Structures are given as structure tokens and as C-alpha cells.
Amino acid sequence: MLQSGNALFLDMLSFLQKYFHRRKERAERHHRWKCWLRELKLRTDEQFQRCWVDTPLTPTQCHVIEDIVRIMELPSPHLFPADDIFLILYNPHTDFRDVEAMQAIEKHLHINFPSVYEQHYQQSLTLAEFLKG
Numbered sequence: 001m002l003q004s005g006n007a008l009f010l011d012m013l014s015f016l017q018k019y020f021h022r023r024k025e026r027a028e029r030h031h032r033w034k035c036w037l038r039e040l041k042l043r044t045d046e047q048f049q050r051c052w053v054d055t056p057l058t059p060t061q062c063h064v065i066e067d068i069v070r071i072m073e074l075p076s077p078h079l080f081p082a083d084d085i086f087l088i089l090y091n092p093h094t095d096f097r098d099v100e101a102m103q104a105i106e107k108h109l110h111i112n113f114p115s116v117y118e119q120h121y122q123q124s125l126t127l128a129e130f131l132k133g
Contacts, residue, residue, distance in 0.1 A: 029087075030090075033087050036084075040078065043080070044078070047080075048078040055081045055128045057131070060108055061131050064105060064109055067101070067104045067108075068088060071101040072089065072091070072098070083127045085126070085130040086120075086124065109131070116130065
């Protein structure tokens, strides 16, 4: 009985450690997202043009980026190639705008977002890398 009580305690301790670790990760991600949104609001057309000069976009990619900005209700259309796709699609709300944006990506760019998510979620994936597919 004592042994099963210890096992239960250790299982609960393990669960709580994982729970608080995930909670800390979410808080850090939310903080990075808020900082990124503040920076996004300050971007200019000139900066946007300079950033994309080395990474030319197809018309379809331009259209998808415009859709992502509209769907995610971002404060500026000036997404840079170095922006993290997981911050762009981060949705702290309980609506489905992130799902809608992922569906638009899959439909127009034929990118399987769940597989990309599985491969790259632990590290960042820039918008340019994402678009290269």
C-alpha cells in the first residue's frame, strides 16, 4: 500500500512538473508574441521592401501572406522573412482564426501544416524557410 502511495505521489509530482513547465512555455511564448506585435506595428513599407528583396515571393505566396495577416487580424501587413511562423499564427483567443489561416496555407501553398508543426515547433521556423517548403 505504501509503495503504491509513493508511486501515486511521484506520478502526481511528475504531472505537476510537466504542467508548470508547459504553462511557463506558454507564458514565454505569449510574451514573445506581444513583443513581436509591438515591433510589427512600427514597421514601414521601406523596411518591408528591403527585407524581401533577397527572397522574392510568387504571387500566390504574396496572396497567402495577405490572407494570413487579414485572418489573424495583425496590426500591420509588414511580415518579414525572419518572422517566426509560429508567432504569426499564435492565437491567444478562443476563436479559430489560427485554424482558418492554416487551412488557407494548406489550400493555396499545398503545405501540410501538421507535419511542419511536428518537425519545427520546438525551434522557430522563419516565414522565408516556411515558404520554401
